[in-house]
Amino acid sequence: MGSKVYAGNLTFDTTAEDLDHAFSDYGHVTKSVIEKDRDTDRSRGFGFVTMSTPQEAEAAINGLNGYE
Numbered sequence: 008m009g010s011k012v013y014a015g016n017l018t019f020d021t022t023a024e025d026l027d028h029a030f031s032d033y034g035h036v037t038k039s040v041i042e043k044d045r046d047t048d049r050s051r052g053f054g055f056v057t058m059s060t061p062q063e064a065e066a067a068i069n070g071l072n073g074y075e
Contacts, residue, residue, distance in 0.1 A: 030058065
């Protein structure tokens with residue numbers, strides 16, 4: 008099982024692959040998802056990334072907090 012991390016304040020053109028790329032510097036990404044509006048299929052500006060271990064998740068949180 009992994010550790011899920013919330014990623015907020017994303018631009019509407021951010022993709023799951025963009026999240027993979029940003030978070031992979033801190034460990035193994037097992038899954039990334041951009042949440043979308045069910046009516047418009049447009050990004051809601053946030054997503055979730057699942058990292059392999061809690062330590063990797065913590066490193067990503069510390070490294071990316073405030074990242075633009």
